[in-house]
Amino acid sequence: MIPISWYLLLSAALFCLGVVGFLIKRNLITVFMSIELMLNGVNLSFVAFAHQWHLVKGQIFVFFVMVVAAAEAAVGLAIIIAVFRARSTLAVDRIDLMKL
Amino acid sequence: MNESLHLWLVPLLPFAGFLINGILGRRMPKALVTTVALLAPLASFAVVINAARAGATLPYIETFRHSWINAGTLHIDYSFVLDQLSLVMLLVVTGIGFLIHIYSAGYMAHDEGYARYFSYLNLFLFFMTVLVLAGNALLMFVGWEGVGLASYLLIGFWFQKPSAASAGMKAFVVNRIGDFGFLIGMFLLLGNFNSLSFNVIAAELAVKPAWTGGVLTAIALCLLVGATGKSAQLPLYVWLPDAMEGPTPVSALIHAATMVTAGVYMIARTHFLFDRSPFALLIVAIVGAATAIFAATVALVQTDIKRVLAYSTVSQLGYMFLGCGVAAYSAGIFHLMTHAFFKALLFLSAGSVIHGLGGEQDLRKMGGLRRHMPITFWTMTVSVFTIAGFPPLAAFFSKDAILYAAFLHGTSGKIFWFIGLVTALLTSFYMFRLWYLTFLGERRAGASSLEDHGAPVHARSGSKLVLEAEYPAHESPWSMLGPLVILAVLSIGGGWIGIERFAAYLAPSVGAASVEAGSAGLEWTLAGLAVAAALLGWFIAHRLYKSRPETPGHLAASMSGPYNLLLHKYWIDELYGAVIVKPILAISRFVLEWIIDVAILGGAAWLLGGIATLGGAILQRWQSGNLRSYAAWLTAGAAVLLLYVLWAYSPASLSAFFNHGAGH
Amino acid sequence: MHLILFIVFAGLCLAGAMNLLLQTHPINSALSLVVVMTSLAVLYLLLGAEFLAIAQIIVYAGAIMVLFTFVVMLLNAGREERTLGSRAGKMIGFPAVAVFLGVIATVILKAQNLGSVALSDPITSTEDLSRVLFHELLLPFEVTSVLILVAILGAVALARAGSGERRVSK
Numbered sequence: 003m004i005p006i007s008w009y010l011l012l013s014a015a016l017f018c019l020g021v022v023g024f025l026i027k028r029n030l031i032t033v034f035m036s037i038e039l040m041l042n043g044v045n046l047s048f049v050a051f052a053h054q055w056h057l058v059k060g061q062i063f064v065f066f067v068m069v070v071a072a073a074e075a076a077v078g079l080a081i082i083i084a085v086f087r088a089r090s091t092l093a094v095d096r097i098d099l100m101k102l
Numbered sequence: 103m104n105e106s107l108h109l110w111l112v113p114l115l116p117f118a119g120f121l122i123n124g125i126l127g128r129r130m131p132k133a134l135v136t137t138v139a140l141l142a143p144l145a146s147f148a149v150v151i152n153a154a155r156a157g158a159t160l161p162y163i164e165t166f167r168h169s170w171i172n173a174g175t176l177h178i179d180y181s182f183v184l185d186q187l188s189l190v191m192l193l194v195v196t197g198i199g200f201l202i203h204i205y206s207a208g209y210m211a212h213d214e215g216y217a218r219y220f221s222y223l224n225l226f227l228f229f230m231t232v233l234v235l236a237g238n239a240l241l242m243f244v245g246w247e248g249v250g251l252a253s254y255l256l257i258g259f260w261f262q263k264p265s266a267a268s269a270g271m272k273a274f275v276v277n278r279i280g281d282f283g284f285l286i287g288m289f290l291l292l293g294n295f296n297s298l299s300f301n302v303i304a305a306e307l308a309v310k311p312a313w314t315g316g317v318l319t320a321i322a323l324c325l326l327v328g329a330t331g332k333s334a335q336l337p338l339y340v341w342l343p344d345a346m347e348g349p350t351p352v353s354a355l356i357h358a359a360t361m362v363t364a365g366v367y368m369i370a371r372t373h374f375l376f377d378r379s380p381f382a383l384l385i386v387a388i389v390g391a392a393t394a395i396f397a398a399t400v401a402l403v404q405t406d407i408k409r410v411l412a413y414s415t416v417s418q419l420g421y422m423f424l425g426c427g428v429a430a431y432s433a434g435i436f437h438l439m440t441h442a443f444f445k446a447l448l449f450l451s452a453g454s455v456i457h458g459l460g461g462e463q464d465l466r467k468m469g470g471l472r473r474h475m476p477i478t479f480w481t482m483t484v485s486v487f488t489i490a491g492f493p494p495l496a497a498f499f500s501k502d503a504i505l506y507a508a509f510l511h512g513t514s515g516k517i518f519w520f521i522g523l524v525t526a527l528l529t530s531f532y533m534f535r536l537w538y539l540t541f542l543g544e545r546r547a548g549a550s551s552l553e554d555h556g557a558p559v560h561a562r563s564g565s566k567l568v569l570e571a572e573y574p575a576h577e578s579p580w581s582m583l584g585p586l587v588i589l590a591v592l593s594i595g596g597g598w599i600g601i602e603r604f605a606a607y608l609a610p611s612v613g614a615a616s617v618e619a620g621s622a623g624l625e626w627t628l629a630g631l632a633v634a635a636a637l638l639g640w641f642i643a644h645r646l647y648k649s650r651p652e653t654p655g656h657l658a659a660s661m662s663g664p665y666n667l668l669l670h671k672y673w674i675d676e677l678y679g680a681v682i683v684k685p686i687l688a689i690s691r692f693v694l695e696w697i698i699d700v701a702i703l704g705g706a707a708w709l710l711g712g713i714a715t716l717g718g719a720i721l722q723r724w725q726s727g728n729l730r731s732y733a734a735w736l737t738a739g740a741a742v743l744l745l746y747v748l749w750a751y752s753p754a755s756l757s758a759f760f761n762h763g764a765g766h
Numbered sequence: 767m768h769l770i771l772f773i774v775f776a777g778l779c780l781a782g783a784m785n786l787l788l789q790t791h792p793i794n795s796a797l798s799l800v801v802v803m804t805s806l807a808v809l810y811l812l813l814g815a816e817f818l819a820i821a822q823i824i825v826y827a828g829a830i831m832v833l834f835t836f837v838v839m840l841l842n843a844g845r846e847e848r849t850l851g852s853r854a855g856k857m858i859g860f861p862a863v864a865v866f867l868g869v870i871a872t873v874i875l876k877a878q879n880l881g882s883v884a885l886s887d888p889i890t891s892t893e894d895l896s897r898v899l900f901h902e903l904l905l906p907f908e909v910t911s912v913l914i915l916v917a918i919l920g921a922v923a924l925a926r927a928g929s930g931e932r933r934v935s936k
């Protein structure tokens with residue numbers, strides 16, 4: 003018998019670790035991976051609540067999140083490839099073409 | 103009350119004329135403009151005559167249904183009051199106004215601002231009639247300001263001339279100084295009587311016969327300041343001589359017959375206030391007497407024909423103030439009426455002369471015009487003899503009424519009488535001087551600078567411009583001569599009604615003249631002295647200008663100090679300029695340029711620009727292009743939102759949210 | 767049993783996540799993320815979501831992470847260097863997020879009436895899930911297919927060599 007709160011805590015921890023990675027990593031791909039980590043953490047939270055309230059819709063939400071994440075990963079990596087072609091670097095600090 | 107007199111037509115018809123001529127005048131043929139412009143005063147005059155004949159019980163009050171101001175305890179209406187005083191004034195204003203309109207049709211015939219001129223003239227009539235008919239001080243003030251506006255527009259009628267434009271401004275500004283006094287007087291009236299309606303105030307004073315002096319003196323003095331400005335008395339007379347820049351009919355109508363008499367009218371209208379304050383009356387008399395003799399001395403040596411007449415007007419207005427100051431209001435109004443006749447006649451004759459000479463106004467360049475302009479000569483002669491005070495012409499009766507009342511008014515009265523007598527002597531002298539220099543003697547007209555005085559150059563029509571020494575002066579057309587003749591008749595017979603009957607007629611509106619009983623013998627003696635003074639003045643003028651024409655030159659050279667003082671009008675204009683105008687201009691320039699323009703506006707603009715630039719510089723840091731900084735701000739924003747949600751929804755509601763339970 | 771499973775796989779999740787952060791080379795981070803994904807799949811199974819567990823492995827670990835790995839190898843990204851401000855970022859980032867986590871944890875722990883999980887809880891069958899998906903939520907389902915189509919097109923358009931240097935040879 004494991005309290006749901008443990009799952010929720012784990013989910014929160016994963017999410018926060020994803021935020022940390024998003025903030026401090028210097029490689030563009032790694033930053034993107036941290037975003038995926040955030041999404042997964044949230045997925046876990048959804049499934050946990052779906053279990054608590056016996057809602058199937060929670061799991062379906064996770065399903066959609068996965069779909070969107072896949073689409074987003076595809077497009078995002080394409081963008082990263084294009085950026086790499088333009089700047090020949092993946093360091094986040096060097097990609098500052100938007101600077102005023 | 104009998105049938106309605108439709109008093110509202112009296113101002114409204116000239117106003118309609120103003121609108122029509124003002125808006126459409128330029129596109130209308132001149133005949134139509136003239137018709138509209140002349141119909142308005144004629145129609146107003148007809149309404150006034152009808153009101154006089156209808157025999158309605160006076161005072162007749164006409165109020166309009168919509169009340170004007172209704173604020174708390176303050177209640178002011180549009181109300182017109184017709185009593186004996188305003189009836190007399192209206193007859194003068196509309197009658198002489200109509201005559202001068204006719205004259206203007208001839209005088210201004212060649213001016214391209216013809217329609218504009220008549221629209222302004224009608225506007226003036228509108229405001230003047232409002233002023234006369236007003237039943238409360240506020241409506242009178244509207245008319246007061248309005249005639250000032252019309253005067254400004256008409257003085258500066260030839261606005262391309264800088265001297266005319268600045269003369270208009272001077273008139274308006276000096277009038278405003280007087281109006282300030284009028285305003286303060288109105289505020290005091292409101293504070294003490296809670297009403298501005300003349301009838302209400304008079305009634306309230308009537309039930310308190312012991313209330314004298316104090317606040318009432320203050321009110322009267324404030325109103326006097328206003329009258330001083332409008333009626334060109336000391337010290338606010340300086341605008342009237344400069345106002346001669348306007349066309350001569352304007353000078354006749356506004357600055358001789360009607361507008362400048364508004365001050366006298368106002369004092370007569372509010373006589374119930376002045377009666378309660380002997381001190382204020384004394385001041386009125388002093389102002390009047392001082393102005394009369396002051397202006398007369400300046401007129402002695404002026405070389406411009408219109409300036410002489412302007413100072414003469416100031417002097418005669420002084421007589422009227424003197425009359426009011428000795429509580430002989432009827433005498434003052436009587437002189438107002440006769441003065442309207444003969445002063446308008448003087449100005450219009452002068453205008454005829456100027457017109458005939460193609461714009462010349464300098465007395466030294468005139469002479470011998472008797473042959474060329476006989477009708478003008480005779481009308482001018484009538485008016486000169488009238489103003490000198492010869493019986494049985496009009497001014498003899500009115501001037502004597504004032505001097506007689508002054509003599510009987512205590513010790514100070516005798517001093518006023520003497521000043522008035524000396525002024526009569528001076529008046530006679532300078533008027534005859536003008537007469538001799540203009541019409542008699544040898545022709546002195548040289549090559550006149552035709553454009554100088556702005557009068558329309560009559561010679562241009564048809565004939566060629568003649569600029570050699572002997573300029574053929576010619577008589578004026580009948581549109582100008584007709585009113586001259588009518589006014590001459592009025593000047594001759596205008597005084598025959600006599601002061602006793604006149605005062606009796608006016609008594610319900612200005613109060614019975616409380617004159618100490620004098621004897622008929624005294625009256626005849628004083629009248630005789632006045633006539634003697636007039637004769638003496640004529641004799642001196644004859645000696646100086648007819649029999650020995652070189653004498654004035656010698657006198658001027660030998661008494662060059664006093665002569666220059668008089669010629670330069672006691673340097674009053676220069677004094678005002680240095681003491682009042684220059685400092686105000688300097689302060690105003692300083693405030694406007696340095697404080698408002700540079701500091702406030704410039705500072706505000708600089709501040710706004712600075713804020714924008716600074717804000718931009720700060721916000722620019724955000725657009726760093728640095729992905730991680732964007733990420734950091736994103737996260738921070740999300741955290742803030744989360745915290746807000748957690749804080750706004752307390753843990754109690756959060757747990758309720760969690761207890762969703764089974765379902766779905 | 768349940769507890770042991772939970773602890774093991776939750777620990778794997780956390781370890782993988784931490785490793786993702788601590789590794790400097792992106793390929794190591796990618797592989798750690800794969801570990802996280804798979805552990806999460808097991809956790810989904812413990813929570814009774816069998817379809818999702820499989821979907822997690824197939825889609826996330828099997829497709830998305832493979833894609834990531836491909837890109838890392840394609841671009842041949844090297845180790846991360848120290849740059850200006852990275853130290854400062856770590857100094858600020860860790861504590862801030864720790865606070866964030868603390869707040870969320872507080873809310874979670876304070877919440878009442880949260881249930882618990884047991885191995886004997888009913889599993890949500892794929893049939894139930896698909897019934898809801900294809901009856902009530904058919905429209906979003908179709909919309910997501912359009913979304914995927916758009917994403918494909920977008921990815922192809924973006925990753926083409928045309929925008930950068932033009933290659934003459936076809």
